[in-house]
Amino acid sequence: MKTYYMNQKPVEPLVFVVRDERGKARDLSLYDSAQVYITGTNNFDFDEIGGTAVITDADNGKVTFTFMGETVFVNQGKYRFQVKLIAGDRWDWTDIGEIEVRKGLDE
Structure with a gap:
């Protein structure tokens, strides 16, 4: 589980490795694009925002998510994320993962 802190605006991207049911990295070459969806602790949703x-x-199942704009980590708690893998007018979902957001020492 990745950890961030309240009001953090991450500079480094978040890299996901999409794995199959055996834990092996999936080949994503069939997909054109990806979207990341995150749900916060108060059940708000945001996607491309x-x-x-x-x-x-x-080849190694890697999707890189680069944070932009304002912070999305406004509340302490567990955030859930899911990657949507898109191929034309069809798509597949990854398993749901978690990000923990903690209160920092400056809060």
């Missing part, structure tokens, strides 16, 4: 997702290493 918080950044952009790109399949950066299809």
Whole structure:
């Protein structure tokens, strides 16, 4: 589980490795694009508002999410994320993962 802090505006991108049911990295070469969806602790949803997702290493199942704009981590708690893998007018979903957001020492 990745950890961020309240009001953090991450500079480094978040890299997801999409895995199959055996835990092996999936080949994402069939997909054109990806989107990342995140749900916060108070059940708000946002998708492309918080950044952009790109399949950066299809052979090794890697999707890179670059944060943009304002912080999305306004509340302490667990955030859930899911990657939508898109191929034309069809898509697949990854398993849901979690991000923990903590209160920092300056809060």
